[in-house]
Amino acid sequence: MKFADLVAWYDRIEATTKRLEMRAILVEMLKATPPDELPVVLYLSQGMLRPEYEGVELGVADSLARKAVVLATGATASEVTGSVRESGDLGTTAATLLGRRKRLEISSPLTVHEVYAGLTAIAHTSGEGSQEVKVRTLVELLNRAEPAEGKYIVRFVLGTLRLGVREMSLLDALAVAFADGSKEARTRIEGAYNVSSDLGQVAVALATGSLEALNSISLEVGRPIRPMLAERALNLGEILERMPEGAAFEYKYDGLRVQAHIPVRGEVKLFSRRLENISAQFPELVEELPRAIRHKPAIVEGECVPIDPATDEILPFQEVSRRRGRKHDLDKVQSEIPVCVFLFDVLMADGAPVMAEPFPKRRSELERIVAPTERIRLAQQTIVHDLEAAQRCFDAAIADGSEGVMAKSIAAGSAYRAGARGFWWIKYKRDYTQTLGDSIDGVVIGAFYGRGRRAGGYGALLLATYDPKEDRYESFCKVGGGFDDATVAALPAKLKPKEREERPKGVLTELTPDKWVEPYFVLEVRGAELTLSPNHRAGVGQIRPDAGLALRFPRSTGRWRTDKGPTEATTSQELVEMYRKQVKQSPHRSADA
Numbered sequence: 001m002k003f004a005d006l007v008a009w010y011d012r013i014e015a016t017t018k019r020l021e022m023r024a025i026l027v028e029m030l031k032a033t034p035p036d037e038l039p040v041v042l043y044l045s046q047g048m049l050r051p052e053y054e055g056v057e058l059g060v061a062d063s064l065a066r067k068a069v070v071l072a073t074g075a076t077a078s079e080v081t082g083s084v085r086e087s088g089d090l091g092t093t094a095a096t097l098l099g100r101r102k103r104l105e106i107s108s109p110l111t112v113h114e115v116y117a118g119l120t121a122i123a124h125t126s127g128e129g130s131q132e133v134k135v136r137t138l139v140e141l142l143n144r145a146e147p148a149e150g151k152y153i154v155r156f157v158l159g160t161l162r163l164g165v166r167e168m169s170l171l172d173a174l175a176v177a178f179a180d181g182s183k184e185a186r187t188r189i190e191g192a193y194n195v196s197s198d199l200g201q202v203a204v205a206l207a208t209g210s211l212e213a214l215n216s217i218s219l220e221v222g223r224p225i226r227p228m229l230a231e232r233a234l235n236l237g238e239i240l241e242r243m244p245e246g247a248a249f250e251y252k253y254d255g256l257r258v259q260a261h262i263p264v265r266g267e268v269k270l271f272s273r274r275l276e277n278i279s280a281q282f283p284e285l286v287e288e289l290p291r292a293i294r295h296k297p298a299i300v301e302g303e304c305v306p307i308d309p310a311t312d313e314i315l316p317f318q319e320v321s322r323r324r325g326r327k328h329d330l331d332k333v334q335s336e337i338p339v340c341v342f343l344f345d346v347l348m349a350d351g352a353p354v355m356a357e358p359f360p361k362r363r364s365e366l367e368r369i370v371a372p373t374e375r376i377r378l379a380q381q382t383i384v385h386d387l388e389a390a391q392r393c394f395d396a397a398i399a400d401g402s403e404g405v406m407a408k409s410i411a412a413g414s415a416y417r418a419g420a421r422g423f424w425w426i427k428y429k430r431d432y433t434q435t436l437g438d439s440i441d442g443v444v445i446g447a448f449y450g451r452g453r454r455a456g457g458y459g460a461l462l463l464a465t466y467d468p469k470e471d472r473y474e475s476f477c478k479v480g481g482g483f484d485d486a487t488v489a490a491l492p493a494k495l496k497p498k499e500r501e502e503r504p505k506g507v508l509t510e511l512t513p514d515k516w517v518e519p520y521f522v523l524e525v526r527g528a529e530l531t532l533s534p535n536h537r538a539g540v541g542q543i544r545p546d547a548g549l550a551l552r553f554p555r556s557t558g559r560w561r562t563d564k565g566p567t568e569a570t571t572s573q574e575l576v577e578m579y580r581k582q583v584k585q586s587p588h589r590s591a592d593a
C-alpha cells in the first residue's frame with residue numbers, strides 16, 4: 001500500500017470532529033488495507049510502532065527532527081524556527097518547506113512498508129553515533145516524501161501524531177469492517193483483544209477468517225492479558241447478597257498489581273495493570289519467581305507491596321511508588337524497600353490456559369504450582385458464607401495492614417474475565433486518606449528483633465495504652481517506622497534495664513515480642529487510623545467483645561515522653577473515644593464498627 005493513501009485518510013480523520021464520521025473513514029481505511037499490512041496500519045494510526053505493551057519508543061528529540069527538516073528541505077535553521085513559530089507544529093512546517101524544495105529526480109512513491117521500516121530503524125538505533133544515524137534515516141524518508149507525507153512522518157517521530165484514533169474507535173471500526181457491526185460482534189472482538197493486547201493480531205484473524213477465527217487467539221507467555229477488574233460494594237451485606245453461593249474473601253493488599261509471565265526457560269516478564277513492562281523495577285521478583293513457580297510456563301497475578309525488612313510488616317504503598325520509574329540506585333532501593341508479591345490468580349499453569357475455569361479451581365491450581373518463598377506468597381483467603389465470618393475477615397485484613405478485602409465469586413461461572421469490571425470481584429475498603437489528628441503516647445511493653453538493616457538490634461516496639469480502671473497496659477500497635485538510625489542504635493542499651501524474659505504483670509496483648517519490657521518508657525506515635533484487631537487489647541470489649549483497638553500504620557514521632565510516667569500515657573478509654581469520633585466523622589464506617 002502506498003503511504004500516500006494512508007496519509008489521505010489521516011487528512012480526512014484530522015479534519016473531522018464527528019465520531020461516526022471518523023469511524024466511517026477508519027472502516028474504509030481498514031477495508032482497503034491488505035490483511036498483512038493491517039497490523040502496521042493499526043499501530044501507526046495510534047502513533048505507535050508495536051502493541052503498547054512492548055514499550056517501543058521512537059526517542060527522537062525535537063532538535064534532531066529539526067536538523068533532519070533542515071537537511072531535507074534545504075531551508076536554514078532560522079527559517080525552520082520562524083515557520084514553527086507561525087504554524088505551531090514542525091510537521092506542518094516540514095510540509096510547507098518540502099513543497100518549496102526543488103527535486104532533482106523523481107523518486108518512486110513511498111510505501112507504508114518503507115516508512116514503517118524507516119521508523120522502526122530509527123527506534124532501534126542506539127549507542128554511540130546513533131543520533132547521526134537517526135537523522136540520516138529521517139532525511140532519507142523526507143527526501144522521498146510528498147509534503148503531506150512529510151508532515152505525518154515528522155509528527156510521528158516526535159510522538160505528536162494526535163489523530164485521536166484510540167483503541168476503542170478501532171475496535172468499533174473492526175466490528176463494522178470485518179463483521180456485521182453488531183454489539184455481539186463488537187463484544188467478541190474486544191474479548192479477543194483483552195486476551196491478546198494486540199489489535200494487529202485481532203485484525204489479521206478477523207480479516208483472514210471470521211469471528212470464529214478469534215477463538216484461535218489464546219494466551220501467550222510474554223504477552224500481557226488485560227486485567228480483570230472489580231466493582232465496589234457499600235457494605236459487607238451487599239457483597240453476600242450478590243454472591244449467594246458464598247465468596248472467597250481475600251486481603252486487599254494496597255500496592256501495585258503485577259502480572260508475571262514465567263517461561264520454562266528465559267526471561268520472566270512483569271506487567272503493570274496498564275500493561276507496561278515493569279520487570280526492570282523489580283529484579284528481586286524476576287529472580288525469585290522461577291524458583292517459586294514450579295509448573296511452567298505460567299502466568300500469575302498478584303499485588304506487589306513493600307515490606308518493612310525490620311518487622312516484616314506491610315508498609316504504605318507510597319514506598320513502592322518511590323521505586324516506579326527508577327533506573328538508578330536500584331540496588332540501594334531494593335535493600336531499603338524490599339517488595340513481596342501476594343499472588344491471587346493464575347491464568348496459565350503448565351502451559352495450559354486456565355482463565356475459563358471457575359475461581360476456586362484457579363485458586364487450587366495456584367496453590368499447586370506455587371511453592372511460596374519469602375518474596376512470593378499467596379494472598380490470604382477465607383471462604384465466607386455469613387456476615388459474621390465476613391466481618392471477621394475484614395477486621396483481620398485491616399489489622400494485618402491491608403486496605404480492605406476483595407470478595408471473589410466462587411460460582412460455577414466465575415471465570416477470569418480479562419479487561420472486564422463486574423461483580424465477580426467486589427472490593428470493599430476503607431478510605432484511609434484521613435489521618436488520625438491526635439498523637440498517642442504509648443507505653444513500651446515489648447521489643448522485636450530487627451531484620452535486614454536493623455539486624456542485631458531491635459526493629460520494632462510493642463506499645464500499649466494504660467487502663468486505670470483495671471490498672472493494666474493493653475497493646476495497640478507494633479511500631480517500626482519513624483525511628484532514625486541513632487534511636488534504633490541506642491534502643492538495646494536504653495531498654496536493657498527494663499527488659500524481662502516473662503510477660504510483666506498487668507500487660508495484656510495477643511502478641512509475643514522477642515523481649516518483654518517493664519512498662520516505663522513512653523513514646524509518642526501517630527498513625528493513619530484506629531481499627532479493630534484480634535491481636536491488640538486496647539479497650540477490648542468496649543466496641544466488640546473479642547476485639548481491641550489498633551493503630552494502623554503507626555510511626556514514631558521521635559519524641560520520648562520522658563515527662564510522662566507510664567500511668568500518664570494515653571488511656572485505653574481515650575483511644576475508644578478517638579475511635580468513636582473517627583466513626584462519626586465517616587459515618588459509612590459505622591457499618592463495620
Ligand code: AMP
Nearest residue numbers: 250251252253256257303344379406427
Ligand atoms: P482498585 O485499584 O481499588 O480498583 O482495586 C483493584 C485492585 O486491587 C486490583 O487491580 C489489584 O491491584 C488490587 N488487589 C489487591 N489485593 C487483591 C486481591 N487479593 N485480589 C485482586 N486484586 C487485589
